[in-house]
Amino acid sequence: MTIFNLVDQAASYGAYHHNNVxxxxxxxxxxxxxxxxxxxxxxxxxxxxxxxxxxxxxxxxNGLIPIALxxxxxxxxxxxxxxxxxxxxxxxxLWINAANYAAVYSINRYGLEIATYYGAIVHIASWISQFxxxxxxxxxxxxxxxxxxxxFIAPFFVTLEVVFMFGFLNRTRIEVDHKIxxxxxxxxxxxxxxxx
Numbered sequence: 682m683t684i685f686n687l688v689d690q691a692a693s694y695g696a697y698h699h700n701n702v703x704x705x706x707x708x709x710x711x712x713x714x715x716x717x718x719x720x721x722x723x724x725x726x727x728x729x730x731x732x733x734x735x736x737x738x739x740x741x742x743n744g745l746i747p748i749a750l751x752x753x754x755x756x757x758x759x760x761x762x763x764x765x766x767x768x769x770x771x772x773x774x775l776w777i778n779a780a781n782y783a784a785v786y787s788i789n790r791y792g793l794e795i796a797t798y799y800g801a802i803v804h805i806a807s808w809i810s811q812f813x814x815x816x817x818x819x820x821x822x823x824x825x826x827x828x829x830x831x832x833f834i835a836p837f838f839v840t841l842e843v844v845f846m847f848g849f850l851n852r853t854r855i856e857v858d859h860k861i862x863x864x865x866x867x868x869x870x871x872x873x874x875x876x877x
Contacts, residue, residue, distance in 0.1 A: 684830075687765040687841075687853065692860030694831055694838045696868055697815070697824035699861060704842055706814035710807040711839045712780055717804035719751035719784035724797050747785035755781035762837045769850070773840040821868065 683689050755777050763770030787796040824831035845854045
């Protein structure tokens, strides 16, 4: 499996997310997990030097693009998704950076302690809902159990699923669906290590 191949990445993740209810749960809760993860990243201890660097960067952006500890993560995810597919990557970039903005805004508006407290509640509830989706509807463990890297594919996958729902990238959808079916057969046969 190539980390820069859209079909490989989407099909690897999709083999664990084939049930429509589970997909919907992920479409709703993966963005909330990412938003709250940005709050947690912004909560990490950092040096006074970094804080002194963030203040002028934020004054340059004038609040339009918040610069925080989570911003490089949001940009890196967006760029990786653009490498997988430019159109899906740009669409991902919009909502990922909006989530980063919402995280920074909530910290600035409500304070780090309150934003972190409510962020933790939303984060835990979102993870629980996804485990319910896997246990009740999918009948298969989460992809991250086999490969922790799949955590970083989740936002791309849910974006791709929304793109597919609106009827875009049909040829890609057919390729991904075909590979997902192959991967599910491999999983069912107990050959999860051979998923491609």
